Amino acid sequence: MISKGQNQQPFSTKHYKHQFFAYWGWNSDWYTNSDIHFHGTNYDFSLAKVEARDHQTPFGLDPYINPSAITIPQTNFRIGYFFKDNWSISLGLDHMKYVMQQDQNVRINGSIQNSGTGYDGTYTNDNILLSTDFLMFEHTDGLNYINAEIRRFDNILNLRRYHLPNIDLNVTEGFGIGALLPKSNTTLLGNERYDEFHLAGYGASGFVGLNITFFDHFFIQSELKAGYINMPDIRTTKFSEDRADQHFLFLQSNILVGANFDIGKKKRLKAKE
Template identity: 30%
Template sequence: MSLERKTSFFWAPNSILFFVFFIGFFFVFGSVSAEEEGGAAPYHVGNRKGKWTLQWGYNRSNYTQSDINFRGPGYHYTYKSVDAKDKPERVSAVYIDPTKFEIPQYNLKASYFFSDHFFLAFGQDHMKYVVTQGQPVAYSGYVDPLVIQKNNLHPAIESIAFQYLFPGHIAQMAGYHGGEEVITLTPDILKFEHTDGLNFLFLDAGYLIPLWTAANGESALSWVSSVGGGMVVCRTDARVMGKGQNNNFHISGYGVSAYTAGRYEFMKTYFLELGAKAGYIDLTDILTSGGSNRASQNFGFIELVFSGGIAI
């Protein structure tokens, strides 16, 4: 079911970071123009101290299995070893349309070099996390039968067919469960996605190691590494036992990560970067079906990231 998008500019990290990125590029082009007019000495790629870099890219993500705990009035249970995957946007004009920049799985980062090698970086990894439908999972906990009855009175559109064609399936959740039973995750049981998304807002400390520099100082190859962490803001689309909604942006937990990449710099100020990031995310307060209903989970992740950028 498509619900009205209920967000504000303040709580939408995509809007905030896009604004910062836009302002950054304004200063980039202003500084390039000033250099041309002032006749400053040509920039050498190895002279990074005191400079900023801005970069933008896209990712593919993989996740470890996760135990997902659901809790609310009348129920408290856990699905064990749940599989999930990312949801990349198909190749289309959306990747070059500035009005739809937040749709693909993107990466945005700004870095400041305190020396020619050491830098601090902050930014956002916009990942997407989708629990795989149709998988069998073990579960444990308790569900009051009245919860299922109430949910059946106001079912989500996605779950209606399953609830009426297979009424015994969701009824299987009622009562106490010790962890030996297995249930198949169909829309009447669970829909669970962080698709708008799984937003990792991070601060990293990093180091750049030069590998090769052209004689004219205009191009170079380098190795970049960083470690850090920060908060994770989710917009979770959830249906729990047939009831749920597409929730607002919400600070759901935190993450820590390590990043490594190869960088090619060219034409004095531009660069391309291919890297990988691995980390751990702990989501302790996930919004699900309204009110005090919540979920929690933790998992590992790895991203393959391709990005491009510019030095200021």
Template identity: 40%
Template sequence: MSKYLFLIFIFLPFLSFSQSDYLHRKGTFFVFWGYNRSAYPNSDIRFQGPGYDFTLSSVHASDSPTQFDGFETYFNPSLFSIPQFNLHGGYFFRDNWSFSLGWDHMKYVMTPDQVSHITGHIDPQVSNPQISVNPAYVGNYSNTPFIIESRDFLQYEHTDGYNYAAVEIENYQPIWKKANSRKQLDWINGVGIGAVVPRSDVRLFTVGTNNFWNLAGAGASLKSGLRLNLSKLLFFEAMFKGGYTNLWEVHTTGRSVDHASQSIWFGEFYGALGFSIGKAK
């Protein structure tokens, strides 16, 4: 039943209001900047390289928001990329339809020293050049309970960005409009597809680095939320977004022979302040 209610929530806006109720925005551009929180269900992570191939099951992870400190970080142009941010720009090709390009800078941190299950094998010597593995981790595993020791087994996070770069299309339905004014509240629903470009900070068997950004995978998403048009130029947007991403090439030790793969579902909420550009009526 909850699935049907969700679908009604998503598509109900498309069924009401006439074209004359919209603000006339065709041909205008917009850009917005905001901040987000994100959440992730447990997922499996597979690690592969010379001498090892294993999967950690149902791994728990969370986001890593920067503590709010006012102008010191969140409103400091030199530190803009540190918090979890959203940057989007778009174009209205109809009064109630737009497409946009977006960069959602989320963060993903595996909980250290958690209990998981492991399947696969680990040899005494792995990677190239060789890394000597703690003998306690060497062996063959089949869904075996396993503590992911952060000290000498694994640290895994995308804190310089679990970055989702997407192309999105959005529909706008007015749910309130002030007479003789540009003040209007829109219900927005959208869909997107894009690439995942993380910067993965990983230590595997004590070897690793804060790897450079790379094209690690792709994903798709749905979103629903509200936009309050405050004036001809200014608006505020609050949005829920959910999506699925498949990461097939996560950098780990910093060596080309080693990598990880993972599928991540994500839920995200963001608030953003934006500006409209162009001759809207």
């Protein structure tokens, strides 16, 4: 039963200071079209307004609940610490996936020489079909955004002076910055497929979220995050001189489950005695 705070005992603010939290969840993502610049010993060209999508795994107990396969879907993990009742710092991994759409027509500018393919030539705002023999380009293992965030956390029921036994309804918002460590899966101009982790760039993001906490410790949370990714150093083949660069905006929706815990409460209480 929901009751007005003024009809009950004085309603106190939740004390999250010194608590830790952790969550695990899943995301869906949307990306703006981006220009991708490829360069190497015998080529230097740009593709304009390339379309890409995410690649979320269809829901099922396997792999979503299978411990040996839970990183196959697009996932989120975060651990954080409340340094004040309403503020936390945290470190997390947003494991997204980015898949260039095959067989789209885009504009190309630049040159390709001595590739051993039919794509040699000089291009000036020409159309080209992104077929598999020309380019396959994905960050599917994945588009890994490792980020630090600062977050504010407010109990909506506190603000409105309501009390709901054993349930707290909270709003959270904040911003973060971090690094991009993609495992890019690329096949370019007949070269052998390249699929290795590489520190490729950086990102920045902001978000808002809604949190429902049960019995002060367990929660489910939904978030909407928007951000900017810039990767000036993407590996594309086994040859170190072959690189690509791109930047784009992203929008991410998350559903998360987690817990709050206080591992130093007994020591602090004892110190006050």
